[in-house]
Amino acid sequence: MGRDAGGGKGGRRADEEGCARQILEVVPQAMWLLRREMRRAAGAGLSVPQLRVLAFLRRSPGASLSAVAEFCGVADASASAMVDRLVRRGLAAREPDPSERRRVRLTLTPGGSSLFESARAHTGRSLAARLRGLGEEDLAVLADGLAVLAGVLSAAPGTGSEEP
């Protein structure tokens, strides 16, 4: 019974325009919360993009720079700069790939790995604390909504206004 199209919770039928407006309003706000929590996280001093890079490297050790760039959706040069900061901080390691010497193999250092774990745990905990006020019901609604959003994001990059 959560919300169910046309009945509860939402009340009015949702339209694309309205959803778009909601996204435009809610997402930046959520982002700011994340950023703030991350900054506070156990003195980690990690930015959201940095956390994402670390997460990616943990999941894909030995990834190339362009893989990072693609995952992050940024230009190679931007990714290079981000990785460089992580390397300088001793959180990531960068070494040439022996079989393809143009490539670099990126990995987390032990320090990077543990910082990532604790930063994510902290952020997760403080988000979870905020969510604690929600009932079982609303929590499910939120989870389902986020799942739909995730689906939209990974779907065809430009079903809409694409000018090639």
Next chain:
Amino acid sequence: MGRDAGGGKGGRRADEEGCARQILEVVPQAMWLLRREMRRAAGAGLSVPQLRVLAFLRRSPGASLSAVAEFCGVADASASAMVDRLVRRGLAAREPDPSERRRVRLTLTPGGSSLFESARAHTGRSLAARLRGLGEEDLAVLADGLAVLAGVLSAAPGTGSEEP
């Protein structure tokens, strides 16, 4: 087929931890989409924070700098810099409040107003286009989920780990 719309709504019971993880994963991705769309928006060349400031000033003409800072969740100095860029671009106007000369009254210029309109329209349209693939059902799920998220964001700033 985002998630399973059939039957259990979410299937598994949602827990705070899981939702937190979802937020941490989905929100930055959504943010990057917004940013990209905004950058493309009709040559507007507006950033997401800039759009938010413009939106705020349209809704609250004559607002003070600290009001902008609070709305954006940034330090006064940061807001001052943002506003300054908008003023230099001729999108916003800044004049001292006659009755309280420490304060500034911020407003949109006609140019800022119309740029805001068109940028938001463009971004809204391209988001809506992406959403077009969703069924009535998923759209409602998304809308409700976003509404819950918005509630969480505006709720008690720190039900969790708050160190004043």
Next chain:
DNA sequence: TATTGTTATACTCTATAACTATA
């Protein structure tokens, strides 16, 4: 003195363009 804003400084994120070193 307390409040409102600005300046100064420093970092991160990001883009584009030009360059290096492979292949």
Next chain:
DNA sequence: TATAGTTATAGAGTATAACAATA
């Protein structure tokens, strides 16, 4: 030549700290 990364440069966002002007 084409590909993988880096460097150079520029501008936005953000924070903190120091300052100015007004109350």
